[in-house]
Structure formats: C-alpha cells, structure tokens
Amino acid sequence: MAATPLYHEIVCRARRAGLAGAGVLHGIEGYGASRRVHTTRILSPADSVPLMIVIIDTEEAIRDFLPQLDEFLAEALVVVDPVEVIRDADRPHKPARQGDAGVSS
Numbered sequence: 001m002a003a004t005p006l007y008h009e010i011v012c013r014a015r016r017a018g019l020a021g022a023g024v025l026h027g028i029e030g031y032g033a034s035r036r037v038h039t040t041r042i043l044s045p046a047d048s049v050p051l052m053i054v055i056i057d058t059e060e061a062i063r064d065f066l067p068q069l070d071e072f073l074a075e076a077l078v079v080v081d082p083v084e085v086i087r088d089a090d091r092p093h094k095p096a097r098q099g100d101a102g103v104s105s
Contacts, residue, residue, distance in 0.1 A: 006072055010053050017065050020057040020088070027052060033075045056083065 007024045014022040027050030029039040038050040055062060062080060066073075 007051055007053055010069060010072065013068055014055050014065065017061075017068065019055055019061060019065060022053065022055045025052040025054065026050075032077050056085075 011022045011024060027038075029037060030050035031037045055065070057065075059080060059082070066078070
C-alpha cells in the first residue's frame with residue numbers, strides 16, 4: 001500500500017483545523033533549503049517534483065496551526081504573506097477582510 005503524500009496530509013490537517021482554505025500547486029522546476037534542483041523532467045524521481053502548498057486564513061490562525069507541521073517542515077521554506085480576500089464563496093455576506101494571510105511551504 002502506498003504511503004499518503006505529504007502534501008495530502010498537510011491539506012487534511014489544515015481542513016481539520018478549520019482553516020479557510022488550502023491548495024497544492026505543482027511546479028515545473030525549483031529548489032529550496034537543500035539547494036538541490038527539483039524538476040518534473042522524465043528522468044527525475046517522482047518524489048522530487050517541486051510543490052507549493054498554500055493555506056489561506058488569518059495570520060493568527062495560520063501561526064497557531066504551523067506547530068502541527070513542525071515534523072514535516074525541517075527542509076521547507078515557510079512564508080507568511082498578507083493577502084486581501086476580495087470574495088469568499090463560503091461567506092458571501094462579509095466584506096473583504098484585510099490583514100488575512102497566506103502561508104506557503
């Protein structure tokens with residue numbers, strides 16, 4: 001039986017934590033802390049493809065959630081960046097929220 005992909009586990013934990021949203025973006029090529037280039041080229045191992053996981057919620061909620069990911073983030077780049085939510089389909093009657101944050105790893 002195949003192991004659960006790490007990105008799936010992170011998205012599931014974000015959902016269970018009640019965060020507003022999460023997504024996984026598949027990159028073509030990139031590198032991180034290891035300085036090793038990850039690529040989607042045919043001869044590269046499947047576990048070496050570059051990924052970016054984006055989680056959207058308030059900065060406070062994201063910072064409270066990050067300790068749940070400590071075991072996974074030893075070699076990850078984590079960025080907390082302010083975003084402006086223009087529309088939230090789950091909350092159609094609330095105005096745009098400024099100061100919300102997105103985190104990517």
